[in-house]
Amino acid sequence: MPFLEIDNLEKSFGSARILKGVSLEIEEGGFLVLVGPSGCGKSTLLNTIAGLESITGGEIRINGRRVNELHPSKRDIAMVFQSYALYPHMTVAQNIGFGMEIRGVPKAERDKAIAEVAQLLQIGHLLERKPRQLSGGQRQRVAMGRALVRKPQVFLFDEPLSNLDAKLRIDMRTEIKRLHQRMGTTIVYVTHDQIEAMTLATKIAVLKDGTLQQFGTPAEIYNNPANTFVADFMGSPAMNLIPATIASDGPSLAVVMEREAREPIRLPLPSPPASLSAFRDKKVVFGVRPEALTDLEGADRNADAIATAHCHIEVVEPAGSDTFAVTNLGGKGVVARLRADAQIQPGTDAPLAFNLSKAVFFDPTTEQRIV
Amino acid sequence: MSASSQEVATRNGVFVRAAIYVLLILFAVYYLLPLYVMVVNSLKPLDEIRQGNMLALPREWTLAPWASAWSTAQIGVSPTGLKPYFLNSVLMVVPAVAISTILGALNGYVLTKWRFRGDTIVFGMMLLACFIPFQIVLIPSARILGLLGLAGTVSGLVLIHAIYGLGFTTLFFRNYYEAFPTELIRAAQIDGASFFQIFRRILLPSSGPIIVVTVIWQFTNIWNDFLFGSSFSSVDSIPITVALNNLVNSSTGVKEYNVHFAGAILAALPTLIVYIVSGRYFVRGLMAGAVKG
Numbered sequence: 001m002p003f004l005e006i007d008n009l010e011k012s013f014g015s016a017r018i019l020k021g022v023s024l025e026i027e028e029g030g031f032l033v034l035v036g037p038s039g040c041g042k043s044t045l046l047n048t049i050a051g052l053e054s055i056t057g058g059e060i061r062i063n064g065r066r067v068n069e070l071h072p073s074k075r076d077i078a079m080v081f082q083s084y085a086l087y088p089h090m091t092v093a094q095n096i097g098f099g100m101e102i103r104g105v106p107k108a109e110r111d112k113a114i115a116e117v118a119q120l121l122q123i124g125h126l127l128e129r130k131p132r133q134l135s136g137g138q139r140q141r142v143a144m145g146r147a148l149v150r151k152p153q154v155f156l157f158d159e160p161l162s163n164l165d166a167k168l169r170i171d172m173r174t175e176i177k178r179l180h181q182r183m184g185t186t187i188v189y190v191t192h193d194q195i196e197a198m199t200l201a202t203k204i205a206v207l208k209d210g211t212l213q214q215f216g217t218p219a220e221i222y223n224n225p226a227n228t229f230v231a232d233f234m235g236s237p238a239m240n241l242i243p244a245t246i247a248s249d250g251p252s253l254a255v256v257m258e259r260e261a262r263e264p265i266r267l268p269l270p271s272p273p274a275s276l277s278a279f280r281d282k283k284v285v286f287g288v289r290p291e292a293l294t295d296l297e298g299a300d301r302n303a304d305a306i307a308t309a310h311c312h313i314e315v316v317e318p319a320g321s322d323t324f325a326v327t328n329l330g331g332k333g334v335v336a337r338l339r340a341d342a343q344i345q346p347g348t349d350a351p352l353a354f355n356l357s358k359a360v361f362f363d364p365t366t367e368q369r370i371v
Numbered sequence: 372m373s374a375s376s377q378e379v380a381t382r383n384g385v386f387v388r389a390a391i392y393v394l395l396i397l398f399a400v401y402y403l404l405p406l407y408v409m410v411v412n413s414l415k416p417l418d419e420i421r422q423g424n425m426l427a428l429p430r431e432w433t434l435a436p437w438a439s440a441w442s443t444a445q446i447g448v449s450p451t452g453l454k455p456y457f458l459n460s461v462l463m464v465v466p467a468v469a470i471s472t473i474l475g476a477l478n479g480y481v482l483t484k485w486r487f488r489g490d491t492i493v494f495g496m497m498l499l500a501c502f503i504p505f506q507i508v509l510i511p512s513a514r515i516l517g518l519l520g521l522a523g524t525v526s527g528l529v530l531i532h533a534i535y536g537l538g539f540t541t542l543f544f545r546n547y548y549e550a551f552p553t554e555l556i557r558a559a560q561i562d563g564a565s566f567f568q569i570f571r572r573i574l575l576p577s578s579g580p581i582i583v584v585t586v587i588w589q590f591t592n593i594w595n596d597f598l599f600g601s602s603f604s605s606v607d608s609i610p611i612t613v614a615l616n617n618l619v620n621s622s623t624g625v626k627e628y629n630v631h632f633a634g635a636i637l638a639a640l641p642t643l644i645v646y647i648v649s650g651r652y653f654v655r656g657l658m659a660g661a662v663k664g
Contacts, residue, residue, distance in 0.1 A: 052557050073563030085554035089576040098572075099562035146558075 003028035003063055003186050004049070004154055010057030011044055011210075018044050020210045021058070026203055028063075029184045035197040036207035037233070042190045043158055045207070049188060050079050050156050062153055073099075078147035079156040082163065084139045086131040086146075093118075093127040096146045117145045120179075137168050144179070157189040161196065173199060194234045198222065206230050225360065228285060228367040237290050237337075241362070243330035244286040246279045253277060255286050255361075257329045259312075265329065267307040267354055275370050276361055284370065285362040290324065290337035292355035298339040299353035307354045311336075316346045327352070413437065413632035420628050436629035440618070440637055444630050447617045453634055455607075456614030460594060462525050463610055464641075467532035468589040474533070475540020475585060476578065480570050482541070483548040484556050494545060500538025508535075509602050516603060523605030531603060532593045539592075540585050547581040548574065583652035591642045611638045 002025035011019040018041045026032040034042040047053040049060055051072035060067050067075045086095050093114050094101075100110045118124040121141045131139055140160065147155055160176075161169045177200055180187055191197055197204050198218045206213040206221065206229075214226040225231035231239040245256045247266070253276055254268045269276075276284075292300075299306050311327040311334075318324075323338045336352050344350050361370040408425055413436050415429040442452035481487075482494050512531055513522065521527030551574065559569045575582075600610040609617075615638045619631050 047557075050557075050561060052560065072557075072561045077561070079558070079561050081554045081558060083552060083554050085552065085558040087555060087559075087573055098559070098564075102563045102568060146562075 001064075002026060003030070004032070004188065005061040006045075006049070006058070007061070008058040009045070009048065009055055009060065011041070011048060011053065012056045018210050019048070019055075022205075022207070022210070022212050023058075024205050024212070024215060026186060026188070028186055031180055031187045031189065031200055031202045033197040033201035033204050034188065034190045034207060035192065035194060035204060035233075036213075038192060039209075040207040041210040042192075042207050046079075046156055046158055046188060046190045049154070050077055051075050073102075076153045077156055078150045078152040078154075079158065080143045080147050080160045082159040084131075084143040084163075086139060086142055088131055091128050091130060092123065092134070092142050092145075095131070095142060096149050099146070099150055113149050114145075117149045120148065121145050136164050137172065140164065140172055144176075148179075148183075153186065155185055155187045157187065159190055159192065161191070162193075176200065195236060198234070204234075206233060208233075223358065224369070225287070226369055228287070228362050231287050231360065231362070235289060237324065237335045239287050239289045240293065240329075240332075240334045242286045242288070242332055242334055243364070244284055246276060246282060246284055246361075248280060253280065255284070255359075257286065258331065260328060260331075262312070265309045265311075267309065267356065269356060270305045271357070273361060273371050279361075279363075279370065283364050285364050285367075286330075287360040287362060288354060289358060290335045292358040293334070293336040294353055294355075295336075295338040295342045295344070296351055296353050298337075298342065300355055303355045303357050305356035307356055308351050309354065310349045311352045313344055313346055313348055313350050316344055325350070325352075409632045409636055413629055413636055415629055417625070417627055417629050436627070436633040437637070439627070440630045440634035444618055444627070444634065445621045445624070446614050447621065453611060453614055453618065453637055456609050456611045457637065459525055459604075459608055459614075460611040460641075463528045463532065463608075464590060464593050467529045467536065467593050468586055470529070470533040471536035471540045471589055472582065472585045474537055476544045476575070476582070477570065478537070478541040479544025479546075479548045480574055482545045483551070484553060484569075484574075485566075494541070497538050497541045500535055501542060502538075505535065505598055509598075512599075513603065523603065523608060525608045527603055528599060528608065528610065531599050532596065535599075536589050536593065539588060543581055543585050543588070544578070547578065551577065580652055583649050587645055587649060590645050594642050614638075 004024075004026050006022060006024040009019050009022045010017070022041075022045060024032065034045055036042050044053060048055045051067065051070060051074075055068060062075060062077070086092075087098065090098065093111075096114050096117060097110045100113065105113075114127070115124070118127055121144060123138065123141050123145060126134060126138055126142070131142070134142065143160070157176075161172055164172060173196060176189075180200075189196075189200060198221075201218050203216065204218055204221045205215045208229055214221055214230045216224075221230060221234055225234065225239070228241055232241060242257055247254050247256050249266075249268045252269060253272045254266050257265045257267075259265060296308065311329070313325050313327055314333070315326040316323060317326070318340070321340055323340055323342050323344065325336045325338055325342075325344055327334050327336065338344060362368065363370055411428060412420055412425060414432055414434070416431055416433055416435070419427075419429060419431070440453055442454050443450055444452045446453065446456070478497065482490055516522045516527045516531070519527070519530075521530060555573055556569055559573045564572060595612060596610070597612045597616070600613045601616075604610060604613060615634055618634050
């Protein structure tokens with residue numbers, strides 16, 4: 001049974017529809033990440049779950065209880081804000097204890113709870129300091145401590161790592177994941193960083209312009225993107241979306257990609273998606289992730305459909321762990337991900353292995369995936 | 372070559388600096404001269420003023436003019452000195468400043484953190500109170516005070532000053548709270564704090580600078596007000612500004628200039644003290660909205 005349910009949620013500011021009928025659900029102990037470009041409505045969605053913003057339509061249920069009309073403090077949630085929102089004139093201990101103080105929890109009990117949380121987050125030595133005396137990472141911990149101490153049914157995180165520098169962000173990401181595994185509390189987490197989404201989530205919801213683009217596990221989102229937006233947004237470097245044509249190949253199909261001043265590349269498809277035959281002799285968008293387009297030695301040996309084609313390499317970008325090579329297919333730059341020590345020179349032709357079992361196809365007019 | 376030109380530059384710098392200081396000192400003297408004249412002459416016997424030099428130091432120092440101005444000088448028809456009127460002013464200023472500051476803070480809180488449809492219109496209308504010439508409102512105000520039974524009382528003056536101060540106090544607090552992070556309010560809401568708890572526990576502790584600015588502003592304006600004081604007071608609610616005028620304009624007997632000087636200083640003293648005590652916060656508070664942190 002889902003623990004947090006969002007049912008056909010609508011939110012408008014005047015005539016502007018911010019959320020257009022979003023439906024989501026997450027089981028108890030799940031980690032739901034809302035991801036999307038800025039302005040997609042993800043933070044608004046989080047605020048409506050928190051009760052900080054009213055909703056225009058639909059229903060939000062936590063543990064089977066409708067919370068639409070409940071005040072934020074009555075929803076049994078806790079929230080970590082992007083700016084941390086620590087009360088500047090209070091010490092760390094007062095910050096963590098403020099909610100309990102408001103609820104009239106006795107001092108002794110409060111101190112005990114604060115000490116527990118401080119120990120969990122290793123901020124015991126900071127309790128008497130003011131927020132301005134803390135570093136970014138420490139403020140982040142205090143903000144999480146303030147949320148943890150409530151022992152809520154649902155944690156809400158609003159881009160909690162976006163104010164940290166790159167290295168600290170990765171450390172805190174791991175920390176959040178560890179905390180989640182330890183506490184097992186349901187989490188809703190907003191980010192615009194697709195790597196954070198992939199690493200943390202048990203379920204990802206991709207939003208764009210207030211509509212849900214896709215909702216699924218990280219693997220589903222990554223391997224089977226529902227449309228070109230999701231394909232392009234999730235993954236770094238982004239999935240290659242190559243304009244192509246579907247042609248007959250005996251009884252089966254082949255994908256044909258134009259090239260500049262060369263013969264088109266023609267790759268036979270051993271097991272094309274069922275609806276693809278309707279696109280025979282029509283244009284499609286051929287989606288292949290950089291890691292499914294690699295040098296011959298780097299190709300996945302377990303993959304059942306590897307096709308090889310010679311491509312003209314325009315640019316080579318060594319990145320340490322991998323080497324990225326850029327070629328041109330269908331009039332677009334296409335990124336291939338090769339082994340770090342792959343011997344490849346810009347300006348030459350090199351054989352590239354297409355892992356067709358990982359390839360996806362999109363309808364160029366609707367931008368939806370062809371299944 | 373370059374060393375000598377640098378030398379010239381340094382010398383020029385010194386010259387410019389000296390010129391600036393001379394100018395600043397001249398202006399300081401120019402501004403302080405009236406105060407000097409007032410203080411010096413309030414400490415002289417009347418004869419010395421009559422004889423001549425206003426700028427000279429007293430030959431015979433005396434506090435008698437101060438004592439007279441405070442407790443025995445003729446104000447209008449009664450020889451009470453400024454004391455009772457000083458008290459009237461205190462009784463008027465303290466509640467009026469407190470009420471207008473607290474309400475202004477609440478207004479600022481609501482206008483920035485609990486926005487509602489048409490809030491900018493409401494704010495715009497409140498701003499009118501800052502710019503409206505008070506002569507326009509004299510007659511309607513008199514009517515209202517009459518209806519409320521507050522005509523000619525200190526409470527009536529408190530009410531009028533609190534209302535007409537509200538425009539400025541709201542402006543101050545609204546602009547200050549505009550820069551206050553809304554996420555803090557939301558965090559407090561999730562922590563379960565009520566409307567007034569958020570105001571008192573989260574917002575007010577961070578409002579020190581703007582409270583000082585508002586209090587100084589309101590105190591100075593209300594203490595120095597003459598128009599409302601002369602329009603709406605009766606014999607036993609006259610504020611000190613009006614009493615000072617009555618002191619100086621008393622037509623009986625000789626003009627005791629030394630007493631007038633002492634009285635004027637007495638009337639100005641509270642605003643002076645308020646400014647000296649908290650003036651540095653005033654500047655800091657005015658800057659606070661502009662530069663964050």
